[in-house]
Amino acid sequence: MSHDDDAPPADRLRRGLLHSAGLAGLASSAALLAGGRATAAPAGPFPSHPNWRFVFVNHVTTNPFFTPTQYGIHDATALLGCSYQWTGSATADVSEMVNAMNSAIAAKASAIGVCIVDPKAFNDPIERALAAGIPVFAYNADAPANSGSKRLAYIGQDLFEAGVLLGERIVSLVDSGTIAMFIATPGQLNIQPRLDGATSAIKKSGKSITIDVVATGATVNEELSKIKSYYLGHQHVKGMFAVDAGSTQGIAETMDQYSLASKGVHGGGFDLLPRTLELIQKGALDFTIDQQAYLQGFYTCMEMFTFLVSGGLTGPADINTGLKFVTKDNVKPYLSTSTRYEGKSATAQIVPMTGAIGG
Template sequence: MGKVHPKVDEAIETLNMRDNPTRRRLLAGTGLVSAAGAASALLAACSSSSSTHAAVATNGSNPFPAVPNQKYYFNNHADTNEFFTPTKYGYSDAVALLGLPAPTWGGSATSADSEMVSFMNTAISAKAGGIATSVIDSSMATPVKNAMDAGIPVVTYNADGIYTHGVPQIYTNRLAYVGQALYLSGQAMGEQIKTLVPGGGEIVIFIATPGTGNIQPRYDGAVSVLGSSYHVSEVATSTVDGTELSTEKSYLLGHKGTLKGAFAVDSGSTANLTAALKGTGTSIPAGGFDTDPRTLSGLQAGTIKFSIFQDPYQQGFLPTLYLYLYNLSGGQLAPPDTDTGLTVLTPSNVATMQKNSRFQGGSSAQMYIPRPSGAINQPVGTTST
């Protein structure tokens, strides 16, 4: 492995990411780094002006050092779900920035363990340069270990295991996790519910796939703060959009008159809440997760009172960046656990998220911030202004 590029080294110094060069262990108990801060620091350091670096960028060449075999695989538990469209844009932008080939996306559309394990085995057989995978249960333990033993770095994103009474049960020896602190996000949801339904009562929390490590911790976190005055029903909706809506409508109709609030812990179940409430003539507080366009419309109309954002774009961008840096340094630059955020959206602050952008998956158009005259990394086809 060659010498680390000085700009990359400077960026890592800024991020304070240095660690044991042979790191192949769990990172349980370590602090989570801000995703926005990590990305900003790296890009700022890599964009700082120097005559040599600027000349390379001006000539249209990639300013980042080349590393052999940078073919990455993204393994996902809901690989056809529109929620992950920004994730794909995130890794697409990262590989464009770094001059890498496009990652291979796959896994399972229905959280099927066998399909996710099979995709991991495909990546290992192909001698991938790195793997990013969601971990929704213990089935990933062996394939992740096999990849790491084969010298393939693995990071997790979106889901890293499951929580039992708030304690993370991390199933794999992955290098790092990039995603929301799921149990804590559930506790934040519980606090929102207590504000909307003061004093307790009967509520429902819809969940696509009970027991899976990507959303069960949210339910558990919410219940942990609600207390005995709340009578909570956990209702499975599935990962199929139409089934989610029909399940919610059926439940709301069956409990009309007694139900004090309806909530959800996943993107699809939250997105269908507005239509379910309107379709059953039910007017009760509601809320959930993520920024599906239907959820944003419900927030704007006030039908949905809150939705908790976890930044799926960063969950594609940062794992790609971390795998590249790990490989570039020969394992010296071990990636950090990174919290991609917990932002509570309400009708009063939802306007920013309603912009039709690549970062929310609503537009494929590349987004960029114009730079001063003479700055490097101008978007293709533009000139300095």
């Protein structure tokens, strides 16, 4: 399904902002695409170019984590005078993702972005895409170095290192006892490296902490059900932590329902789902980790575009979209604004700075 025209008010505002920056011609070209061409005005920084179509293959297409990623894709393609398609699987089915890639290759996509959640399954379609002259970039999840993947670059969080920092934070909160580590889909490369990194850091600490690894599933409702069931059967648990967005929200809701923070149970995880942020402010959850989902879409489009416009001379570069711990001390700005950058609003806007940068 194409989303090129899903936010007309946002596009109008964006064109106004671009005009004030002296780029109105490029914005107008994005709005007036016809006949497969985008005609950049003389004042624009890029020459006239085709209406390049970027296909993004995702493993959980309806998961709310990727709402800001899709806004990032929409904004970048509108800015650049390109179009896009969001496709893949809603349930982390790798065969469905591979089929989506094959369809993109057959349809002669201009570039493909794919979450490489399996170490081998995407190697063949990536090679066939490259042989057909279609550049392929990994976003959000990447194949390990020894996988044989020939993707051009990875745009996303350093997943293993993020897991290490998660593990170090857990060790700072829990001295001993059993903790649960929840993971939506064990083995998938968007989240398994985080679990591996966290486990490594906890073991390295030397603390007497036992880890129960619990698979929760690919949908938010399923994850919540699994987490509640685990807690009710393991009420001695000292902490509950997750390596994916849906499981993190499920932990927060479980801890809130059973008042676990007041009982000395700690919890945390990843990503900025609105309910997770609300329950951090309430004190039900210790922290979450921001990996900047918007940038995983926006930066990938920028690399695709620069690769195509430069004939492949410029573009492919690994980008770490970062890591930031969000706690009760710094969660307020996330809750006091509703922006497309965190996936809470479709409206394009400039968000005023609050407080010192980095605070």
